[in-house]
Amino acid sequence: MxxxxxxxxxxxxxxxxxxxxxxxxxxxxxxxxxxxxxxxxxxxxxxxxxxxxxLFDGEAELREVMTGAIASAPGSPAPLALVLQAYVAAVPLFVAGRPVAERRAKIIATSPALQERAHAKRDAVTDALIGALQDRGIAEPTARLAARVGAAVFERAGREWDGASGSDLTALIGQAADELRELA
Amino acid sequence: MxxxxxxxxxxxxxxxxxxxxxxxxxxxxxxxxxxxxxxxxxxxxxxxxxxxxxLFDGEAELREVMTGAIASAPGSPAPLALVLQAYVAAVPLFVAGRPVAERRAKIIATSPALQERAHAKRDAVTDALIGALQDRGIAEPTARLAARVGAAVFERAGREWDGASGSDLTALIGQAADELRELA
DNA sequence: GAGGTTGTGTCAGTGACTGACCTTATCACC
DNA sequence: GGTGATAAGGTCAGTCACTGACACAACCTC
CATH class of the missing domain: 1.10.10.60 (Homeodomain-like)
Incomplete structure (x- = not known):
């Protein structure tokens, strides 16, 4: 049937x-x-x-949106800027998926096995971004560093967003990027 | 028996x-x-x-060395500097474990399940560093960002090191940190 | 040498996952 | 309107990772 x-x-x-x-x-x-x-x-x-x-279905869509954003970005932005633009492009997906994401997050928090998978998924996204950066002519090591740092910045923004439900994720990404500049 | x-x-x-x-x-x-x-x-x-x-036995030792380095660092260095010092402190461990690490890496590369675990282990180290930074009075979000960025920097150095067997890992960490400053 | 502790063996069981083979609905084309 | 081809599902049997319960042997202490 x-x-x-x-x-x-x-x-x-x-x-x-x-x-x-x-x-x-x-x-x-x-x-x-x-x-x-x-x-x-x-x-x-x-x-x-x-x-x-x-619990992790639909992650392919996220990857496509983000790699697409990197591929189609106008001009020739710096590597880290490209990565952050990709996360900004994905904001609507995060907003749309928020209700389900909250239920899922609660479940994941209860099981180490699920946390492991969640980490792997995030890394898979990062790897896809690395590939997209390379397609724009950025060398592998630089692309990898930029993608990882960008992921760290986004994580910082995302945690803030989870805490304050009314806030603007795009703006938080910008703030986190500022924090990074202070750190480095 | x-x-x-x-x-x-x-x-x-x-x-x-x-x-x-x-x-x-x-x-x-x-x-x-x-x-x-x-x-x-x-x-x-x-x-x-x-x-x-x-395949991942002995990771606790690494964690102790690195968190110890953060706890005992003199003065009041910036968060990211503390993290990088922790990785530098662990360099002898990496050097000593290199032969086994190579065999292990080959095996891990063949299995997604093992890669997942490897990621989780790295993340566990990062989480330990976050805790150590917080113990020095650094706020959680800043600590987390610094630890993740530091991990990205170290990964970049570590990959270079894997490629060139005669190189100095400590120096490579310094170079990767310079690259980060260019990116940000 | 009595008694607790620790490391191990044995056994039986659960549940995730797989391969092979067979049904059934659906669609394309004649 | 029949007729295949195809895609999705069912059935069955089996392997293997992992666990709980219980018993036994070596070691340590006093």
Missing amino acids: PRSGAEARARLREAALDLYGECGYDATTTAEIAARAGVTERTYFRHFPDKREV | PRSGAEARARLREAALDLYGECGYDATTTAEIAARAGVTERTYFRHFPDKREV
């Missing part, structure tokens, strides 16, 4: 978010997630490679 | 390094590692919490 594939996938995502939230990550099994989504455990593993990945 | 506990642990480390290197990470089972080390699989899991952790 292949309705569309995407439907089952979405149901699995919701089911996992619910169950992980209600019963905890360790206490829920992949079979339970599948059951709540109305499919088999095997089908779960056709959509997601492991038990954690359900 | 409890010889000392530490002996079995060391044998397990070597056995894992050998088997992961020869047969690949995925293809070797924890039972095989235990067998080569002359113990039971159960004993393996008494020494290491999971299949990956054997």
Whole structure:
């Protein structure tokens, strides 16, 4: 009964978010997630490679937006400026995904295994940015340093944003960049 | 037959390094590692919490050296300078561990699961540095930004060092710090 | 040498994940 | 309107990482 594939996938995502939230990550099994989504455990593993990945769906979109921003930036900005522009370009995605992101963050905070995956995902984004910078002719080591530093700046802004719900993430990124200049 | 506990642990480390290197990470089972080390699989899991952790033993020492360096640094250096001093203090450890580190790096490169763990370990070190900075009265957000940026600088230096085997890691850290100032 | 502590063996079990093979809905094209 | 091809799912059987409970042996202390 292949309705569309995407439907089952979405149901699995919701089911996992619910169950992980209600019963905890360790206490829920992949079979339970599948059951709540109305499919088999095997089908779960056709959509997601492991038990954690359900929580990190949609990260590809983020990567595309950010690398696209770097590729299409006008002029020839400095490497770090390019990276920060990429994060600014992604702000709408962060704003849109905020409600889900909060539930997810609470769950992730309860499990080291999930924190590990979250770190890996952030690093994957950073690696994509490095690639995009290189495509603009920036040498690998410089690109890597800029992308990592940019990630640090964004993390600093993002934490501030999480604390103050009414604030403007774009402005916070600018502030964090100022702080970086003070540090260096 | 409890010889000392530490002996079995060391044998397990070597056995894992050998088997992961020869047969690949995925293809070797924890039972095989235990067998080569002359113990039971159960004993393996008494020494290491999971299949990956054997490769990351001794990371606690690194953390202690680095946080110690921050705690005992004279004067009142800027946050980023403190972080870089911590990495410089750890240079002897990196030099001493280089042969094993190379074998380990090759293995890690073959498995996403291991890369994930490696990232997590680096982040754990960074978090420890953040704590040490806070103990010196530096505010959390500043400490976090400085630690992350410092990690980025060190990564840049470390990659250079991996490439040129005869170079001086301490000097490379200084150069990377200069590059950061250019970027920001 | 009695008794606690520590490291290990044994056993049984759970749950994440995989490969192989088979059904069924859906769509394209005749 | 039948007829394949294809994509999504189900079923089954199996492997392996990891855990809890219990028993035993070596060591240390007094």
